[in-house]
Amino acid sequence: MNIASLSEYDVDDVVALWREVDLTRPWNDPVADYRRAMEGPTSTVLGATDDGRLVGSIMVGHDGHRGWVYYLAVRAVEQRHGVGTALMSAAEAWLRERGAVKVQLMLRSENTATRHFYDALGYEFNDVSVLSRRLDH
Numbered sequence: 109m110n111i112a113s114l115s116e117y118d119v120d121d122v123v124a125l126w127r128e129v130d131l132t133r134p135w136n137d138p139v140a141d142y143r144r145a146m147e148g149p150t151s152t153v154l155g156a157t158d159d160g161r162l163v164g165s166i167m168v169g170h171d172g173h174r175g176w177v178y179y180l181a182v183r184a185v186e187q188r189h190g191v192g193t194a195l196m197s198a199a200e201a202w203l204r205e206r207g208a209v210k211v212q213l214m215l216r217s218e219n220t221a222t223r224h225f226y227d228a229l230g231y232e233f234n235d236v237s238v239l240s241r242r243l244d245h
């Protein structure tokens with residue numbers, strides 16, 4: 109397995125993967141999300157490939173204060189073989205190289221299965237509320 113930054117041409121494969129593992133939501137445009145992450149110097153999407161086939165991906169970015177990861181996804185048939193752990197480790201390395209001292213992520217409260225995954229990686233639950241407001245309309 110190889111993990112590296114993807115390119116603009118991988119958008120269809122990545123969005124198909126996000127859809128397969130139910131990470132897309134009607135209020136977000138996944139193609140726009142992918143392109144935005146690929147355009148700037150402070151973010152990217154890393155892909156895990158096996159024989160050239162995309163098996164997983166993760167979006168990673170540094171906002172100048174903290175590192176964030178989004179859209180971690182592993183193909184259903186490839187799960188529980190360490191791909192998710194390897195992607196998190198690659199994202200952490202990407203952030204460390206850019207000076208980040210902390211990485212965080214948002215986990216939907218209904219995604220209880222994934223809590224075990226982050227627990228296994230040593231991620232701690234922070235008792236904070238996330239507030240947001242759309243700026244695109």
Ligand SMILES: CC(C)(COP(=O)(O)OP(=O)(O)OC[C@H]1O[C@@H](n2cnc3c(N)ncnc32)[C@H](O)[C@@H]1OP(=O)(O)O)[C@@H](O)C(=O)NCCC(=O)NCCS
Pocket residue numbers: 129131179180181182183186187188189190191192193194213214215216219221222224225226228
């Ligand atoms: C979360 C996800 C990325 C994990 O990827 P993965 O490749 O299966 O993870 P790993 O094989 O590296 O798992 C490492 C450990 O995490 C824990 N773990 C992973 N998935 C788990 C699950 N569904 N239930 C319980 N524990 C789990 C286990 O301890 C596992 O080690 P083990 O297999 O030796 O028991 C994958 O399940 C996925 O794509 N889920 C759907 C999308 C999603 O929810 N993404 C996260 C959004 S915040």
